[in-house]
Amino acid sequence: MDAASIGWLALPLAILGGAIRVSTPFIFVSIGELITEKSGRINLGLEGTLMLGAMAGYAISYLSGSPWLGVLSAGLAGMAFGLLHGLLCSVKRVNDTAIGISLIVLGTGLAFFLGKPLIEPKAPPLPSIALGFWSSVPQVRAALDVNALFFVGIALAFAVYVFLNRTGWGLMLRTVGDSEDAARALGFPVLRVRIVATMAGGFLAGIGGSFLSLSYPGSWSEGLSSGQGIMAVALVIFARWRSINALGASLLFGGAGALGPALQGVGVTGYYYLFNAAPYILTLAIMVASTSRAAPFADAPGELKLHR
């Protein structure tokens, strides 16, 4: 069977496949950012963390031959960056937004510097699960060839939901992020909780980065990220600080991001760059619609002063 025989069905299939692929890093970075923001701090440096994770993951996968070891070390690199952010912001009168922006520059710079020798070699990529095995249509097989990390991301969204709503530590994290006064009155270690939350956020963002370099076919280049780390911050607001929503928002953005390539795949080549801008146009439209002053922001952490 060739592409023509399934006709326009190829388009939604290509979008589905693209959505799954593009959304995976979004899922990790946005849920990581969500955990950090729930503690009352914002880490804008996740773009840098993402690039660092992509580089570290690729490097370790190449050196060790195990992509999963690469994912783990990407997470650890991200965690180290989270620790750096967490510690710097714990100094009095240091602004988390400014630190975050400088970490974007530091993270990408570091990744480019250390990643120079990685452009040539080929590291083993992450395995994908062929969910399309039942079909003989190549487009279906391609769309349902899903990377294992995607499923980890879905499980993560639900795990974070349970953590935030059904565990004592989750309630403690929310208390710290929502009212520092209350947290202090209850004797919670506010700074420690925030640092750990930023480290967790960095860990997940690092893993999101490793997906960029280690998903099929897998390569390291300086153009790997196109602002996913920044976009994740907007996604968290759009998702109203709820992890399941963040999963949905990531999929939506993934789908929008896949629109351009998918159209190109079925032969619509005009307006390619315009369609590629779809996620950004979507971001703008959604932010305007969802952050109007009248809309309630019940889940926004009170210590974050950005939702006013």
Place this chain on the structure above:
Amino acid sequence: MSVPQVELKNMTKRFGANLALNNVSLLIGSGTVHALLGENGAGKSTLVKCLVGFYHPDEGHIQVDGREHRLNSPKDADALGIGMVYQHFTLVPSMTVAQNLVVSGARLPAYINWQSELRRLGEVTRKLPFHVPLDVRVSQLSAGEKQKAEIVKQLYLGRKLLILDEPTSVLTPAEADEVLGHVRSLARTGELSAILISHKFHEVRRFADDVTVLRRGASVRTGAVADLTDDALAEAMIGEPVSKMVQHAPKSQPKSDIVLSISDLRVNGDNGLPAVKDLSLEVRAGEIVGIAGVSGNGQLELVEALMGQRDRSGTMTVSGSSFNGTRQEIARLGVYGLPQEPLKNACVDRMSLAENLALRNFDRVPLCRGIAMNYGALADQAERLVAQFRVKAPGLNASMSALSGGNVQRAVLARELTQDVRLLVASNPTFGLDFVACEETYRRILEARNGGAAVLLISEDLDELLGLVDRVLVMSAGRIVHEVSAEGADKRVIGKYMAGLKAA
């Protein structure tokens, strides 16, 4: 754990050069309610914050059942069963009451089964004489409900000494009876002791066994409530024999012309839900209209909409022309305000006193020449106003935040009331002020009224309101539910409307 006897001995605390506590001793007998009475800044809060481990006294110590304890943090107070209900609440706004209760427990549970947890909490709250919803977010509770939820939290934690900081400022009289009555009966049955911080004599009289009066950081009077008269308490509080309250000028016949007219006003609160619902009212020249209500029933939103600080729908006219709070309209129509928390709502705290005094007219001659400021005229005006309204400040160029609450209020009074006032909107204008500043504020408001201005006075203090106004409107759940002239007003009836027990 039985209820301990708690004793504070010779407590002294300095903040820089300021002596906040001067050798204060306090004995709270087992199973008693001890009232702390005093003006703002008398040291009440400092004293109890030492007791819950927030501050560390420079001298003195704390004994529980005769044993000395050092309280280094609120956790140490926790361990002794001492808990405090703060004036600014320490509940987490985005969490439900149940989540707040669970997170405040001594040990955080690893996994929470909400079904069984809610059942357990329900059993605790069912025994209380007042209702607190468990599965509602704290941000959606009224201030009174928050207060009750705070108290439930402390009871849930099994406190043996409960400290209540001005608990009734956000409760209706009936709610205050329920809550304080319950605390009192718990004390009677020997389940806890309590410290009640208050400045209302009748509360102290009804609910406390003993009372200690603080003035300027020193304990000036202590004894059983039954042994002390109101006059003696008042004298101890302000340090001089009480003069008569301000004689309220005879109420002039209001002129007929309507100054402020609001109809079908709708305003949303911070949470995006309607806070003021289809509200209409009128205020005539030469009358004071009071809005009574428990805090959190839309008064704040009403005032902010009125002063142009908040979006609204509905019509609002002043002297016949529509009013949207622009600078031109304010000057032309003579609309001025005494907001609550004046430092936040009427001042720029990092600007100087002189600059703050000029905020209303810095863009007019003689304070400006073209686009340049005339700092000489600005200083002259500040000097004149400071003298006239007796504002005490380190200097005209001192930052506004260096002034005490009473002096910030005086400065705002000076700035607002020396304009050509035709409508004055005062919102809890005496909140947090001392006796003298309160009386002065009342006098100035009455003067403005007698000068022919229309005054809209929003206050959560029913006694204050009834002493000043010509007409009372009761606001509940965003609507005006009751209107009565001040002469015919019955506090109990108004209280029922405030509580929403009676509909309009």
